[in-house]
Amino acid sequence: MLFDPRPKEKREDIFDREQEIEMIKNSAKEYPITLILGIRRVGKSSLLKVVLNELKSGIYIDVRKLHFDSGGWITNESLLKAFENGLNSLSHPIKREVFQYLKRVKGVSIAGLQLNFEPEVSLSEILEALNKRSRIIIAFDEAQYLRFYGRRGGKEFLTLVAYAYDNLPNISFIFTGSEIGLLHDLIGVSDYESPLYGRIYNEITIYPFSKELSIEFLGQGFVEAGIKIREEEIEHAAELLGGIPGWLVEFGYNYIKTKSFENAIKGVIRKAEKFLEGELRELEKRSPRYILVLRAISMGFDRWALIKEFLESRSGKIPNSRLAAILEGLQKMSWINAEYRDGEKRYKIIDPVIERVIKELFNL
Known part of the structure; x- marks a missing residue:
């Protein structure tokens, strides 16, 4: 359903992003590091999840959630837990295969289809074990928050990525980022002091829809939902919402519930206000x-x-x-x-x- 407000995980639920999906899939196969960039609510997480589901070999880590759950500072323990959860979320056939490699790693215990990391486990050894498989993708959503890992602004983590880049050819990393400049600063391939200095990566930018595509998206969504809406209301919504899929989905979802253009727009505004509360608090701290x-x-x-x-x-x-x-x-x-x-x-x-x-x- 196009107007489902949850992140999409299947290609058929994504509107007009075939080219972007194929670009990400090809990049994950060809490059050790892929950056997926775009403003908030443009659909990066949905595209990433679709790609990981189709490639059937991806570990997904939500770094923003990890940062929040860790109280603003990402520890090695919390990162290990995120890796553990990502591995346990793999589909059963892939999980069985991957666990065969991981069971030999010190600090890894496996019971059936459930894996646990002990505190002494080494992430580099985990990656070395995963590298024995044909291809594994490790995806970090909103990766700019990795700058809150460790004591050196994420450099300890980047050292691990650099090691994998140089020595583990079957490991690929995908990093998404809404705060684009901060993600560039974190990765630092042009920064001589960065562990990833000089490394080659691919960059894919996800753009908002054009006004015409926004109108088409809304029209198709309302047809799918069996809801009648005036064409001028669709056009007005497309003008107000700037082609950002997250807001277009929110508008469509609210319109289905309320059958009112004004109430649907108000619902979008309320969602934005809720988002801004936390974001402005963070800005004010600076x-x-x-x-x-x-x-x-x-x-x-x-x-x-x-x-x-x-x-x-x-x-x-x-x-x-x-x-x-x-x-x-x-x-x-x-x-x-x-x-x-x-x-x-x-x-x-x-x-x-x-x-x-x-x-x-x-x-x-």
């Missing part, structure tokens, strides 16, 4: 000025001078270097992007729903 910059841009103060004037009127004088760092940080976290119009650099909040909620949240 600096309240991050939120002030988002407020400024949402109001149309989209140029450097206007943003600076807005900030200084509310939080005092700010050095140019500090404002530059805030704008760069928001771009790396995929909140905003920069584009040139009329010869001037202008900033824009990428997600139109988030932009609208920020305006309403601060009574603008």
Whole structure:
């Protein structure tokens, strides 16, 4: 069902992403490291899960959940537990085969089709055992949160990836990231100090739908659900939601329940507000000025001078270097992007729903 709000796991439940699915599958076979990039709610997790299901040899780890469950700091124990859960989630035929290799690893105990890691188990030895199979894909969803692993900003983990890259040809890694700049910084193939410096990887970007494709998606979803809706309402929703599949699905799901365009849009806004509560708290921990910059841009103060004037009127004088760092940080976290119009650099909040909620949240 196209309007099912849960992440999709089967190709037939994905709309118009055949090319992206094949690109990811081919990349996982050909490259040791694949990055899947795209803004939040564009459908990266669904595409990843479809690919892993079709290749039947993938271990899935939700790093954002791991980060949250670990209280904001990912330990070796919590990462091992995530690996353990990922291995136990493999389909039974693959699990039986994989467990034959893992049972010889110190610290691994197996009872039937259930595997357990003891505290002394070594991740490098786990990977070495997995490498004896034809091909294993290890996928880290929202991998930028791996920067919270260990004491060196995730470098201990990247050292393990580099070891596998150099020595374990049957291990492939997939990393997805919504905070694109932060994921690039973490992987650091251009950073001489990164364990992955100089390594080759493939990068696949997942883009929002065009307006035309958004209209087609909504139309097909409502036909599938047996719901009648006016064409102008579909077009209006496509304009408001910016082609982001997560919001289009939320709108369709809400419309089926309420049979009301206004209530369906309100449901999308409520979902965005709930998301923003936690995200803005995290931004405020860095600096309240991050939120002030988002407020400024949402109001149309989209140029450097206007943003600076807005900030200084509310939080005092700010050095140019500090404002530059805030704008760069928001771009790396995929909140905003920069584009040139009329010869001037202008900033824009990428997600139109988030932009609208920020305006309403601060009574603008």
